[in-house]
Amino acid sequence: xxxxxxxxxxxxxxxxxxxxxxxxxxxxxxxxxxxxxxxxxxxxxxxxxxxxxxxxxxxxxxxxxxxxxxxxxxxxxxxxxxxxxxxxxxxxxxxxxxxxxxxxxxxxxxxxxxxxxxxxxxxxxxxxxxxxxxxxxxxxxxxxxxxxxxxxxxxxxxxxxxxxxxxxxxx
Numbered sequence: 394x395x396x397x398x399x400x401x402x403x404x405x406x407x408x409x410x411x412x413x414x415x416x417x418x419x420x421x422x423x424x425x426x427x428x429x430x431x432x433x434x435x436x437x438x439x440x441x442x443x444x445x446x447x448x449x450x451x452x453x454x455x456x457x458x459x460x461x462x463x464x465x466x467x468x469x470x471x472x473x474x475x476x477x478x479x480x481x482x483x484x485x486x487x488x489x490x491x492x493x494x495x496x497x498x499x500x501x502x503x504x505x506x507x508x509x510x511x512x513x514x515x516x517x518x519x520x521x522x523x524x525x526x527x528x529x530x531x532x533x534x535x536x537x538x539x540x541x542x543x544x545x546x547x548x549x550x551x552x553x554x555x556x557x558x559x560x561x562x563x564x
Contacts, residue, residue: 400429401432403432403486404486404487405422405490408492409437410445410447434457435447435451436478438497486510489510492529495530495534496526496533510539511534511539511540511541531556534556541564542561
């Protein structure tokens with residue numbers, strides 16, 4: 394088994410105030426992570442001071458959490474708050490879930506030279522702001538250290554957009 398010299402501080406970052414399938418997967422994974430090798434933390438954007446259910450549920454399970462205040466659709470200040478959170482939490486690997494986390498996390502992690510894993514679950518383009526974020530996300534997905542698609546169909550869609558990675562996986 395591979396042995397790390399130091400425990401890796403792994404943050405799973407997701408923009409959500411809901412606790413559904415992806416959020417449950419993140420919390421269940423972090424409940425079972427090898428705590429001798431990894432220190433988990435759940436990060437999420439807090440929009441307009443609203444309760445954030447994934448942060449609440451993760452904390453109830455004993456998983457450290459970090460909220461990042463988001464004051465609007467394109468809140469430049471949130472980028473700087475995310476940078477501060479990554480520094481303060483001493484994150485050594487950033488796992489990003491969803492378009493907002495993938496876009497904001499890409500820039501913040503690149504600034505701090507933190508390796509990244511981007512998770513891609515699909516696209517809805519449910520409105521113009523979501524479509525814009527999804528378009529931005531597709532510009533950066535292939536440049537992450539690893540890319541995880543949640544189905545072979547999603548990986549096929551990504552390849553159709555011209556997105557590929559040397560380290561791509563389907564889960």
